[in-house]
Amino acid sequence: MFARLSITALLLLGLVFTLTAEGNQESGSASGEITEEIVIKLGHIADPSHPYAKGAEEFARLASEKSGGMIQVKVFPSSQLGGQKELIEGITYGSIDMALVGTAVLGQFQPQISLFDLPFLFRDRDHAYESLDTVGMELGEELEKNGIKLLGYMENGIRHLTNDRREVTSPADMKGLKIRVMTNKIYIAMMKSLGASPTPMAFGELYSAMQQGVVDGQENPSAHIWTSRFFEVQQYASKTAHAYAPEPVLISMVTWKKLPAQARDIILESAKEAISWQRQLSTDQDNEFWDKIIATGKMKVTEVDRQPFVEATNPVYAEFAEMVGQANIDAVQAIK
Known part of the structure; x- marks a missing residue:
């Protein structure tokens, strides 16, 4: 389930005592004000x-501003501290203070949070936000048993399909395509239901895997397709909108328990404001990214009739209802 011990050891050696090595935060009561x-x-x-x-940077800015510079959040992008599994593992040990990760990986620690990986779960973004801010926060409470505190959900985006073999307009066109997915049972089942051959792989390996033909394609929001330049190694994009991808904001319980009460309040407030800001940014930039992708002339972007995809993936709900909780599915679907 986890990365190899050697990776964990490196994390522990390189990052353990983050709180004490840079500012000796344990001086200062967990019930009082920030003193250092x-x-x-x-x-x-x-x-x-x-x-x-950018949402992570906004959170860092807000935390510094609200604390008068006493809280400094150093952001490490591009897997500098490891892939998503390593980030979550580091948080449980306390060797990493905070991380943004996907529910597809986080669900390995709290299976019911994989609810949000189900295909075509939300009607629109507003439905997603309301579900995450209510049902999602309740499910996140269980993470604390594993040393993880959920502060809220930023947005990765709405996921779509790309590939380098043929235009996909229906599930029939997906037959035999090797599609990279996250190491997540729901995504694997989703791709199988659509006729594709799912290939679990770390995000950091994906560009070269597509470039070398190890996989035919992948599925991600427009932001990743643009910022990671997948359009350079993929000819076709199909706007399937088959899943919405939240981005949970996590803090280690080891870190959290060491923080003074004043710092905890500032972090919670900063996270809430940064999440609202980031969701709006993500919404605004979604169409902009598609326009940029099309303007390159390297990728054909196709609108598709989503109903056949919805029908093809319906069996995924029955397969995972017990794991994610039928009551949780019902709660999300009941939100108006």
Whole structure:
């Protein structure tokens, strides 16, 4: 389930005692005010120009501003602190303070949070936000048993399909395509239901894998397709909108428990404001990214009739209802 021990060891050696090594934050009561500078390391896998990478920077700015410079959040993009599994593992140990990761990976620690990976779950973005801010936060409470505190959900975006073999307008066109997916049972089942051959792979390996033909394609929001330049190695994009991808904002319980009450309040407030800001940015930039992708002339972008894709993926709900909780599915679908 986790990365190899050697990776964990490197994380622990390189990053452990983050809180004490840079500012000795343990001096100062966890029930009182900030008395010394607090330095927090936050990692994610995205390019710095990605909307949720900018959300991380906005969170850092707000935390510094609200604390009068006493809280400094250092952001490490582009998998500098490891892939998503390594980031989550580091948070559980306390060797990484904060991270932005996908629910597809986080679901390995709290299976019910994989609810949000189900295909065609949300009607629109507003439905997604309301679901995440209610049902999603309730499910996130279970993460604390594993040393992880959920602060809220930023947005990765709406996921679409790309490939380098043929234009895809229906599930029939996906037959036999090797599509990279995250290491997530729901995404694997989703791609199988559409006739594709799912290939789990770390995000950092994806560009070269497509370039070398190891996989035929992938599925991601427009932000990743543009900022990671997938259009250079993929000829076709199909706007399937088959899934919405939240981006949970996590903090280590090891870190959280060491923070003074004043710092906790500032981090919670900063996270809330940064999430709202980032969601709007992501929405605004979605169409802009597609316009830029089309303008390159390297990728054909196709609008598709989504109903056949919806019907093809319906069996995924029955397969995972027990894992994610039928009551949770019902709660999301009941939100108006």
